[in-house]
Amino acid sequence: MAEINDLVQKIVKFRDKRDWKQFHNPKDLAISLSLEASEVLEHFQWKSKEEIEKYIKTNKKNIGKELSDVLYWVLLIAHDLNIDIEKAFNLKMKENEKKYPVKKAKGKHAKYTEL
Amino acid sequence: MAEINDLVQKIVKFRDKRDWKQFHNPKDLAISLSLEASEVLEHFQWKSKEEIEKYIKTNKKNIGKELSDVLYWVLLIAHDLNIDIEKAFNLKMKENEKKYPVKKAKGKHAKYTEL
Amino acid sequence: MAEINDLVQKIVKFRDKRDWKQFHNPKDLAISLSLEASEVLEHFQWKSKEEIEKYIKTNKKNIGKELSDVLYWVLLIAHDLNIDIEKAFNLKMKENEKKYPVKKAKGKHAKYTEL
Amino acid sequence: MAEINDLVQKIVKFRDKRDWKQFHNPKDLAISLSLEASEVLEHFQWKSKEEIEKYIKTNKKNIGKELSDVLYWVLLIAHDLNIDIEKAFNLKMKENEKKYPVKKAKGKHAKYTEL
Numbered sequence: 001m002a003e004i005n006d007l008v009q010k011i012v013k014f015r016d017k018r019d020w021k022q023f024h025n026p027k028d029l030a031i032s033l034s035l036e037a038s039e040v041l042e043h044f045q046w047k048s049k050e051e052i053e054k055y056i057k058t059n060k061k062n063i064g065k066e067l068s069d070v071l072y073w074v075l076l077i078a079h080d081l082n083i084d085i086e087k088a089f090n091l092k093m094k095e096n097e098k099k100y101p102v103k104k105a106k107g108k109h110a111k112y113t114e115l
Numbered sequence: 116m117a118e119i120n121d122l123v124q125k126i127v128k129f130r131d132k133r134d135w136k137q138f139h140n141p142k143d144l145a146i147s148l149s150l151e152a153s154e155v156l157e158h159f160q161w162k163s164k165e166e167i168e169k170y171i172k173t174n175k176k177n178i179g180k181e182l183s184d185v186l187y188w189v190l191l192i193a194h195d196l197n198i199d200i201e202k203a204f205n206l207k208m209k210e211n212e213k214k215y216p217v218k219k220a221k222g223k224h225a226k227y228t229e230l
Numbered sequence: 231m232a233e234i235n236d237l238v239q240k241i242v243k244f245r246d247k248r249d250w251k252q253f254h255n256p257k258d259l260a261i262s263l264s265l266e267a268s269e270v271l272e273h274f275q276w277k278s279k280e281e282i283e284k285y286i287k288t289n290k291k292n293i294g295k296e297l298s299d300v301l302y303w304v305l306l307i308a309h310d311l312n313i314d315i316e317k318a319f320n321l322k323m324k325e326n327e328k329k330y331p332v333k334k335a336k337g338k339h340a341k342y343t344e345l
Numbered sequence: 346m347a348e349i350n351d352l353v354q355k356i357v358k359f360r361d362k363r364d365w366k367q368f369h370n371p372k373d374l375a376i377s378l379s380l381e382a383s384e385v386l387e388h389f390q391w392k393s394k395e396e397i398e399k400y401i402k403t404n405k406k407n408i409g410k411e412l413s414d415v416l417y418w419v420l421l422i423a424h425d426l427n428i429d430i431e432k433a434f435n436l437k438m439k440e441n442e443k444k445y446p447v448k449k450a451k452g453k454h455a456k457y458t459e460l
Binding site for chain 2: 002003004006010011014017018019020021022023025026030031033034036037040041043044045047049052056060061063064065067068069070071072074077078080081082083084085086087088089091092093095097100102105106107109110
Binding site: 237275323 | 346356363365366371375376378383385386389401406409412413415416419422425427428429431434436437441445451452
C-alpha cells in the first residue's frame with residue numbers, strides 16, 4: 001500500500017501543473033473540504049438501512065470517488081499549512097484514547113463531555 | 116512515513132475496543148465526516164487573509180487535530196464499506212486529469228462543466 | 231404571527247448595533263449558514279429513530295434555537311444581497327411543483343433527475 | 346409581506362400532496378438542511394471579493410432559490426417537530442443580546458466565549 005506522502009505528492013503535482021495555488025487560500029480550501037463531505041453524505045440521504053446496504057453494493061465506485069475528494073482536500077490543506085498530518089493524526093488518536101477511556105465509553109455513543 | 120493501512124488499523128482497533136461498530140451505519144458515519152469538515156472550516160471563518168496567516172502560525176496543532184478527525188472518518192467509512200481507498204483515490208485522480216486538462220484549466224478556478 | 235420582514239428588521243438592527251456589517255461578506259455569511267445547519271444535524275447524529283423521538287421531547291428549546299440560527303443567516307444573507315426572500319421562495323415552490331409533479335413523485339424519495 | 350405561517354402552510358401542502366411525510370424523519374430532514382446550506386456556500390467558493398460582487402449581480406435568482414431551499418427545510422423541520430419557530434427565534438435573539446452585549450462585542454468578530 002502507498003505511503004501518505006505518495007498521495008500528497010500526486011495532489012500537489014496535479015495542482016501545480018494547473019497553476020491553482022493562487023486560488024488555494026485556507027478558507028476556500030476548507031470550503032472545498034466541507035462541500036465534498038456533503039457530497040458523501042448525499043449518497044445516504046432519505047434511504048433506509050436496507051436501501052443503503054443495497055445502494056452500497058452497486059455504488060462502491062462512486063462513493064469511493066467522493067471519499068477520495070475529501071481525502072484530497074484533507075491532505076492538500078495539511079500540506080499547504082505545513083502540518084504533518086501523520087504526526088497530527090497520531091496525536092489526535094492519543095487524545096481520543098484519553099477522551100474516551102474504554103471503561104467509560106464502551107458500547108455508548110455519547111460525546112466525551114457526557115460520559 | 117506511514118502507509119495508509121497503518122492508520123486504518125489504528126482506527127479500527129480504537130473503534131472495536133469501544134464496541135462502537137454497532138452505531139456505525141453509513142449514514143451516521145457520513146454525518147460525522149460532514150460535521151468534522153465543518154469544524155475545520157470554522158477555524159477560518161470571519162478572518163481576513165492576514166488574520167488567517169497569523170492564526171495558522173499559532174494554531175497548527177488544533178487545525179491538525181481537526182484535519183485528523185476528517186481523515187479518521189474518511190478512512191473508517193472506506194474500511195467499513197469495503198472500499199479500497201488508495202485504488203479509489205488513484206481512479207479519481209485519473210478522472211480529474213481528464214476533467215481538468217492542463218491546457219483548458221490552467222490558471223482558472225472554473226468548474227469543469229464551465230471550462 | 232409575525233411577518234418575515236419583522237424578523238429581518240430585528241436581525242439587521244441587532245447586527246448594526248454591533249457594527250458587524252464590516253465582517254459580513256457573502257462568503258463568510260454563507261459559511262455561517264452552513265456551520266449552523268451542521269449544528270442542527272449534530273442533534274440527531276448516532277441516535278436511533280426511538281432515541282430521536284425521545285430526544286426531541288426534552289430538547290425542543292435547544293433544537294428551536296439552532297433552527298433559529300439558520301433562519302437568522304438565511305434572512306440576513308437575503309437582506310444583504312438585496313434578494314426578496316418571499317418572492318424567491320414562491321418562485322422556488324413553483325419550480326418544485328414542476329420538478330416534482332404529483333403523479334410522478336408521489337410516495338417516492340428519488341431526486342427529480344431520477345423520477 | 347407574508348406571514349411565516351403562510352410559507353409553512355405552502356410547504357406542508359406541497360409535501361403532503363406528494364405523500365413524502367413517510368420519509369421525513371428528523372435525521373434526514375436535518376441532512377437536507379445541511380446539504381442545501383452547502384449549495385448556498387458553493388456559489389461563493391474560490392471567488393475573490395470583487396468576483397463575488399459581480400457574481401451576485403447576475404445570479405440573484407439562483408442564489409435566492411438556494412436560500413429558499415434552506416428556508417424550506419428550516420420551516421418544515423420546525424413544523425414537524427412541533428416547534429414554534431417565531432417564538433424560538435425571539436428567544437434566541439434575546440439570548441444573542443446577552444451573549445453579545447453591544448459594549449463588548451461592537452466591532453469585533455470574536456465568538457462570545459472569547460470576548
